[in-house]
Amino acid sequence: MLQDNVCSTNCRLFINEQIDLNIAITHTLNWQPLIGANAVDKSLIATIISELASNIIKYASPGYIELRSYEWPGTVEIEVLATDTGPGIDNVEQAMQENFSSSGTLGLGLSGVKRIADTFEIHSNLGHGTCVFARKNIKVDIKLQVLSSTKAFYSSTSERLLEFRNATLSKASPLINFEIGNRTRAYPGYRVSGDQVLAIPLEQGYLLSIVDATGHGPEAHKMALLLLNGLKKIASSNLSSLMTKLDQLAKGTIGAAMGLAFFDATKQIVTYAGIGNTNLIVFNDKKWRGVSRDGILGQRLPSYNEQSTHFNPGDMAIMFTDGLSESLIKKEALKLRFLDANTIAHRLVDLLGKTHDDASCIVIKWNR
Secondary structure, three states: OOEEEEEEEEEEEEEOOHHHHHHHHHHHHOOHHHOOEOHHHHHHHHHHHHHHHHHHHHHHOOEEEEEEEEEEOOEEEEEEEEEEOOOOOOOHHHHOOOOOOOOOOOOOHHHHHHHHOOEEEEEEEOOOEEEEEEEEEEEEOOOOOOOOOOEEEEOOHHHHHHHHHHOOOOOEOOOOOEEEEEEEEOOOOOOOOOEEEEEEEEOOEEEEEEEEEOOOHHHHHHHHHHHHHHHHHHOOOOHHHHHHHHHHHOOOOOOEEEEEEEEEOOOOEEEEEEEOOEEEEEEOOOOEEEOOEOOEEOOEOOOOOOEEEEOOOOOEEEEEEOOOOHHHHHHHHHHHOOOOHHHHHHHHHHHHOOOOOOEEEEEEEEOO
């Protein structure tokens, strides 16, 4: 159940080496939402961070630890999300055993994190990375507590887990040196976003999609997930066919803008088709821009032509919605292009996201 006006704080920590782990723990112990918590609870949250960050460093660097708090007088719920683009876990069941732990940690491993957390879930794809979700409620001294001035929607554990399962990990193909990162941010004041992205590996490359559902909040979020879940079932490199089928799926709904791009590693080209306020910029020798046709998927699908340009090793492309300024994207992306794809995506949305709209982007780099 969504609750409005819940105090909330969030931060994102880059994890690549031991010093990053040390910084993450120090930051966590001094994090505003934990002011007023007792030493034991602070230590338990720090232990979750330590174990998840240590796994990233040892097996899958680089990665990220994302922290979010939901705060009420005397109570704080801490949410931890750890993501990486490593090789994935071959045997998750074995990794969850009590005696299985990465060296150099407190020795608790993933099983220890699960034991500490009130809610725990892990997903891992071989060759694509691992994502771990943990949530824990703690009590804080109300006399010492400092509630965040930032407000957010609070979603229940079941709703948050559903969002977690539908989230796309940053992916790097073991056969094609594509690196993919993404970031979505809800309209300020909403917990969920009508902007959503998806990356699907195909035999010759990657199919990328970005959706901007009509409106904001839970209904727009459901609309975006409807389209992306439908796309997963019919994914192919035939963008015209995909767009027609998705338009049929969206009939009778609030509709959405949508962009599809297939990055063909064999032919070294990218093909794009878009409806509504979605955009694609390819940073090759031409800085090519894909053009979306006016329309709304499910309500008004115009005729359109697929557009193509070359996409070679060393090139980068960014798909984004109108929650970001196209002119600023072009300028800022050039400054960031030597960073990893996930960092680029987060920087662009955090720096350029409009305050009156959902915002999202997905970044793909073909590393040499």
